[in-house]
Amino acid sequence: MSRAALNAILNAMRVWLNETEKEQLYHELLAYFGLIGAINECQALENAWQNPYNRQEIEQIIKAWLKLKQKLREEALTRR
16 A cells, blocks of 8 residues: 555545654554565555455554554553
8 A cells, every 4th residue: 555545545534643653554554464575565455455345454453553542642641
C-alpha cells in the first residue's frame, strides 16, 4: 500500500494522524499481512485493500491500533 493509498483509506475512515503515526500504522499493516521485505509490498497491500475480506481486516487493524494508541495516551496521562 502506498502512503497515498493509506491516506485515502484513513480519509475514508475519517481518521487523522500525524506523519509519524501514519508511518507506524503503515509498517503495522505490512507486518500483519506478512509483506515486509516483499518485492512489491506497496502493490500487494493495495491489492489486499481491493478484496472485501481483506478490506474489513485492514479496517479492523486500524481501529484496534487506534484504540491501543488511545489507551497508551491515557495511561501516560494518569502516570503524571
